[in-house]
Amino acid sequence: MPTLSDPTATLILQIAKIGKEHPSHPDLRFIDPFAGIVLADGNLDINHLDDLDGAITRRELLARFLLLSAVLDQGPDMVGLRQWVQRITNDLYRQQIDFLHNPIRFFEKLRVGIDKLLEQHECVKKLRAEDWARSNRTNPNRYNLFMDNARQALGYAVFRWGVPLALIHLLHQDRGDSTTPLLDHLETYPSTEKMTQKIKDDPRYGLGKAIGDKGAHLFGKWLVSSFSLIRRQEESWQGLSYEVPFDSNAGRVLWRTGYLLKWATEDDYTHHKTPVLQKGRGKGGKNYLRVTNIRGMSPSRRLNLPSEICEAYNEICITHLKTHTKAPQKIEIQRIQHAYLLLHNKENPASPLSAGDFDDGLIFIGTHYCFNHDKPQCPECPISNHCEGYQKRQDLITEYRT
Structure with a gap:
């Protein structure tokens, strides 16, 4: 089909195929609560996911950890x-603080949790700061895993750890004797995409700013594509049923390759109601890209998308994402x-390729080649032949940061 051999399709499919070969998700092999769930090769023991582990199933236990991880998985x-x-x-489980099984234990032993946050931050900093600084061309003393460059362990513990654990505790209270209260709640929604919206915005159960759009979609990706924990089998709970999380790696790769400029101009991204491109706001006075702001933005360039792409787009919105009941009036870039x-x-x-494969490809390229400075590893990058910044417009690399 000619549509799948045009330059846009070639770039999309190559990124997704790279992601399929290099998945990005938490490695569960060395986490104590999952010792009986994860095989030596890192794959799940799918035949025993519904076995009980205390009062909950192993499937539920994994879902709880992924929710917490999606909230925490934001930083440099x-x-x-x-x-x-x-x-x-x-550390907490070895002290019998089984907070994934019994979330209230985290709050009861908050002093221990805060001590471990600080202690292990210093351990990881010693292991990672030099490599991180070298890759990002910065000072290792700036290494900080707390959000927003803050260093207050109490606020971080209560907000970032506490909010998702409080949700799990609330669901346990609301759903009584269920062995899968979190999964039961998530699967009440018609699609993964609807779930990612509600996990953030629901009036009773929403995590709000603790998770954000990126974290919510990351959670959806892990649940559906990375670990296949969802029990529903409809298309609306499969690999194209959620939007790409769009972190800084994704934004950088999609901008430098020229992919985003296929759909809108730099001026459009600058003057969007929530600006994607912020002139002079990046490190060193460079232009700053906040790709998460792209959600809901429509193409401004005159598009002549093939009819089969338009039909596929409609099917995505109606059947997979379930954000529409009929063909949408506008196309959204994301x-x-x-x-x-x-x-x-x-x-x-x-x-098949999933939205998660596409995201994982962006993450792999962004963390191994497309570094956030003006001298990334372009010659070695597997998509350099399709990259506008490398082939024609060096300014897309040198003048923009994420």
């Missing part, structure tokens, strides 16, 4: 963050790649 060093969470989790992936999957049912 993804590797360090995940090591930090792993170390704290192991969903366009889904249409290409859907067409690929229809042509290649034995090797």
Whole structure:
């Protein structure tokens, strides 16, 4: 099909295929509560996910950890963050503070939790700061895994750890004797995308700013694509049923390759109601890209998308995301790649690609080649042949930061 051989499709599919080969998700092999769930190769023991582990199932236990991790997985060093969470989790469980099984235990033993946050932050900093600083061309003394460059352990513990654990505790109270209260709640929604919205915005159960759009979509990706924990089998709970999380790595790669400029101009991104491009606001006075603000933005360039892409886009919105009951009146930029992936999957049912694969590809490229400075590893990058910044417009690399 010609549509899948055009430059846009080639770029999308290559990124997704890279992501399928290099998945990005928490490594559960060395986390104590999952010793009986994860096999030596890192895969889940799917035959025993519904076995009880205390008063809840193993499937529920994993979902709880992924929710907490999605809230915490925001900061300058993804590797360090995940090591930090792993170390704290192991330390607390080794002191019989089984906070994933019994969230109230985290609050009862808050002093221990805060001590472990601080202690393990220093351990991870010693392990990671030099490598992180070298990759980002900065000072290792600036290494800090707390959000917003704050260093207050109490606020971080209560807000970032406490809010998702409080939700789990509330659901346990509301759902009585259920062995899967979190999963039961999540699966009440018609699609993964609807769930990602409600996990943030629901009046009773929403986590609000503790999780944000990126974290909510990351949680959806992990639940559905990375670990396949959801029990519902409809298309609206499969690999194209959620939007891409869009972290800073994604924004950087999509901007430098010219992908985002296929749909709108720099001026459009600057003057969007929530600006995606913020002139002079980045490190060193560079232009700053906040790609999470792209949600809801429509293309401004005159598009002549093939009819099959338009039809696939409609199907994505109606059947997979379930954000519409009929063909949407406008196209949203953050969903366009889904249409290409859907067409690929229809042509290649034995090797489908998901929104998570696309996101994982962006993360892999962003963390291994497309560094956040003006001299990334472009010659070695696997998509350099399709990159506008490398091939034609060096300013897309040198003048923008995420």
